[in-house]
Amino acid sequence: xxxxxxxxxxxxxxxxxxxxxxxxxxxxxxxxxxxxxxxxxxxxxxxxxxxxxxxxxxxxxxxxxxxxxxxxxxxxxxxxxxxxxxxxxxxxxxxxxxxxxxxxxxxxxxxxxxxxxxxxxxxxxxxxxxxxxxxxxxxxxxxxxxxxxxxxxxxxxxxxxxxxxxxxxxxxxxxxxxxxxxxxxxxxxxxxxxxxxxxxxxxxxxxxxxxxxxxxxxxxxxxxxxxxxxxxxxxxxxxxxxxxxxxxxxxxxxxxxxxxxxxxxxxxxxxxxxxxxxxxxxxxxxxxxxxxxxxxxxxxxxxxxxxxxxxxxxxxxxxxxxxxxxxxxxxxxxxxxxxxxx
Numbered sequence: 001x002x003x004x005x006x007x008x009x010x011x012x013x014x015x016x017x018x019x020x021x022x023x024x025x026x027x028x029x030x031x032x033x034x035x036x037x038x039x040x041x042x043x044x045x046x047x048x049x050x051x052x053x054x055x056x057x058x059x060x061x062x063x064x065x066x067x068x069x070x071x072x073x074x075x076x077x078x079x080x081x082x083x084x085x086x087x088x089x090x091x092x093x094x095x096x097x098x099x100x101x102x103x104x105x106x107x108x109x110x111x112x113x114x115x116x117x118x119x120x121x122x123x124x125x126x127x128x129x130x131x132x133x134x135x136x137x138x139x140x141x142x143x144x145x146x147x148x149x150x151x152x153x154x155x156x157x158x159x160x161x162x163x164x165x166x167x168x169x170x171x172x173x174x175x176x177x178x179x180x181x182x183x184x185x186x187x188x189x190x191x192x193x194x195x196x197x198x199x200x201x202x203x204x205x206x207x208x209x210x211x212x213x214x215x216x217x218x219x220x221x222x223x224x225x226x227x228x229x230x231x232x233x234x235x236x237x238x239x240x241x242x243x244x245x246x247x248x249x250x251x252x253x254x255x256x257x258x259x260x261x262x263x264x265x266x267x268x269x270x271x272x273x274x275x276x277x278x279x280x281x282x283x284x285x286x287x288x289x290x291x292x293x294x295x296x297x298x299x300x301x302x303x304x305x306x307x308x309x310x311x312x313x314x315x316x317x318x319x320x321x322x323x324x325x326x327x328x329x330x331x332x333x334x335x336x337x338x339x340x341x342x
Contacts, residue, residue, distance in 0.1 A: 019260050020257075020260040020261045020265065023253070023256040023257045023259075023260040023261065024257055024261065024265075024269045026253050026256070027253040027254060027257045027269070027273065028269075028272075028276055028277075029253075030246050030249045030250040030253045031250055031253075031273055031277060032273075032276060032277050032280050032281075033242075033246040034243060034246045034247050034250055035107070035112055035116070035277050035281065036112070036280065036281060036284060037239060037242055037243040037246060038053065038104060038107050038243055039107050039112055039285065040239060040284075041053060041236075041239060041240055042104075042107055042108040043285065045239065045240075046226070047236065047240070048108055048222075049215070049219040049222055049223055049226075050101060050104035050107075050108055051101060051211060051215035051218060051219050052219050052223055053240065053243065054097070054100045054101045054104050054211055054215070055208060055211050055212050055215045056240055056241070056243075056244045057100065057243065057248075058097075058100075058204045058207045058208040058211060059204075059208055059244070060241070060244035060245055060247070061200050061204040061244070061247065061248045062204040062205045062208055064200075064248040065198075065200040065201035065204060065248070066201065068201075068252075069197065069198070069201055074197065075195060075198060077198065077201070078193070078194060078198045080192060080202060085202065088188045088192075089188075089203060089206065090206050091188060092181065092184060092185060092188055092203060093202075093203040093204075093206035093207045093210065094206075094207075094210060095177060095180055095181045095184060096181060096203050096207055097206075097210050097211050098177050099177045099178055099181055100207070101211065102171070102173050102174035102177060103115075103119075103170075103171075103174050105167070105170040106118075106167045106170035106171035106174060107167075109164040109166045109167030109170070110160075110162060110163070110164050110167030110168065110171065111281065111285065111287035112277060112278065112281030112285070112287075113278040113281060113282060113287065113293075113297065114156065114157075114160050114162065114163070114167070114171075115167065115171050116274045116277050116278055117152070117153065117156045117274070117278075117300055118153065118156075118168065118171035118172055118175065119171060119174065119175060119178075119274075120149065120152075120271070120274060120300045120303075121149060121150075121172070121175045121300075122175045122178050122179055123146065123149060123304060123307045123308075124146045124149050124175075125175045125178075125179040126178075126179035126182055126183065127142060127143075127146060129176070129179050129183060130183060134183070139314055141310050141314070142307070142310055142314070145303065145306050145307040145309075145310045146303070147303070148302060148303030148306065149303035149304055149307060150303075151296075151299060151303075152296045152298070152299030152300030152301075153296070153300055154296070155292060155293075155296030156293055156296030156297050156300065157296075158292075158296075159290050159292035159293040159296060161287075161288045161289070161290055162287055196251040196252070196254050197251060197252065199251070200248070200251050257269070268305055268308070270308075271301045271304045271305050271308075274301060275301060278297065
């Protein structure tokens with residue numbers, strides 16, 4: 001009986017691991033596809049209009065999320081009252097919008113490898129903002145884990161052969177905005193257990209409404225000129241559309257990875273995703289990378305992995321401590337709703 005029962009368990013475990021592996025692969029694929037197509041749009045198509053590209057992404061995401069929830073019923077709709085939509089969702093959509101635009105602006109000016117490395121600075125900006133603005137205290141090990149991240153970013157920036165201040169500042173500000181979005185989500189979206197699809201469903205329409213007027217005002221004339229200079233619009237429009245579809249599908253892939261893997265696996269896979277994106281972008285665009293630059297990038301990714309491991313261990317310790325307090329009849333139950341989840 002034991003042998004007979006161990007086989008289904010083994011097969012079930014293998015299926016779970018294989019499903020997690022497939023989830024990670026498709027997450028990597030959509031992430032790389034978004035980055036490469038966006039860079040291709042700015043560099044190869046000479047379509048240097050990041051606001052317009054971001055607006056197209058939001059429009060496609062709005063339509064895709066509506067079809068997924070309302071038509072295909074892939075995820076149930078999380079109901080949000082009208083007051084909370086403007087008080088909670090709209091501010092998050094503004095930050096979400098700025099974050100996407102900064103990412104596309106940085107891709108216009110700097111190589112994918114440099115942009116991806118700078119984005120890895122996000123854990124450091126998140127910890128610093130929580131400490132500076134929200135007066136949150138952190139374990140010494142968290143601060144120590146940030147040293148290789150900061151050091152790697154500095155080394156990469158100093159040795160970057162294609163350094164451009166506009167792209168660097170856009171990517172760095174993107175890290176700050178991403179950290180702000182993460183911190184604000186904890187308070188603004190408290191009480192709503194949003195998944196990635198419902199998040200897009202509510203935020204993409206607001207982001208489109210915010211960004212479309214600016215894209216029309218600042219880039220409308222340039223887009224019309226660019227259209228007039230094209231001998232054929234089919235391939236460029238197809239690539240821009242594919243970029244938007246890939247950006248929407250990336251949200252699906254993130255949802256499945258989170259549910260199919262552990263926190264540690266998600267963290268390691270995320271850093272490996274950056275390495276894969278850098279390698280493929282170098283193969284496609286052939287941007288020069290020095291040995292020192294590659295070393296700085298490697299140090300940053302290792303630092304991010306170490307940071308994720310430290311936060312995971314601290315989270316486990318806090319959970320065990322909370323469970324022990326709950327099981328003790330002599331002590332009051334203590335809960336900390338602000339404990340972060342990786």
